[in-house]
């Protein structure tokens with residue numbers, strides 16, 4: 001995913017106006033969407049479980065539940081929700097956006113932290129992980145689409161989508177009243193080209209990918225200190241290579257634990273998968 005898209009997604013996270021709304025209320029006026037619900041449940045189960053596996057890094061008694069405040073403490077000790085120092089993706093550098101990128105990531109972390117909700121005892125477990133992801137999915141992915149569906153038929157027409165892509169200065173609408181940008185924005189989401197963005201197409205793959213990436217990075221960050229076998233406060237290239245023997249030059253010289261999340265974010269995404277497979281508990 002290119003960095004501009006990533007930053008615009010960060011902006012969506014930081015400015016979501018839906019946070020205070022109950023997403024289920026939003027969908028009450030819609031026809032039932034069983035296929036969409038199945039997809040939402042599957043995605044929430046998969047990604048929510050991944051987040052929860054991260055939390056289990058501090059589950060000393062192994063009962064599958066950990067205090068929310070300890071999760072936050074562990075993450076913040078590794079640079080979470082602070083403007084990081086460390087490597088920045090090449091695209092962000094090239095576009096002069098290193099500072100904006102690091103600030104954007106810190107803002108995004110803060111919105112994730114606000115969404116963390118423990119149970120009545122302030123504990124987090126698999127259930128809370130799934131809930132966290134499902135709520136975020138409704139708020140950030142489904143909700144904004146549902147708002148556009150003014151005739152409540154669970155699909156979006158070009159007219160409905162165009163209202164979210166206002167005409168800019170210098171743009172000339174065609175004879176039907178749509179700009180090229182509106183048509184392109186619509187076409188990108190109408191993946192089966194039937195002229196509507198149906199409810200299953202509301203699950204924008206780019207946003208989903210981004211949300212899964214956030215979950216995976218958080219989970220890895222929770223576990224990363226288990227690789228610091230000599231306890232010097234950093235994970236050296238050699239220590240990393242014990243679980244990623246094939247990665248070679250893709251590995252950083254060292255990951256300082258107090259900035260770990262920034263370093264982990266900068267790794268190529270296939271290394272995230274390899275790291276989470278090596279570090280996280282298996283089912």
Ligand SMILES: [Ca+2]
Nearest residue numbers: 059063065066
């Ligand atoms: Ca526990």
Ligand SMILES: [Ca+2]
Nearest residue numbers: 149153155156
């Ligand atoms: Ca509609």
Ligand SMILES: [Ca+2]
Nearest residue numbers: 190194196198
């Ligand atoms: Ca379609």
Ligand SMILES: [Ca+2]
Nearest residue numbers: 228232234236
């Ligand atoms: Ca070390």
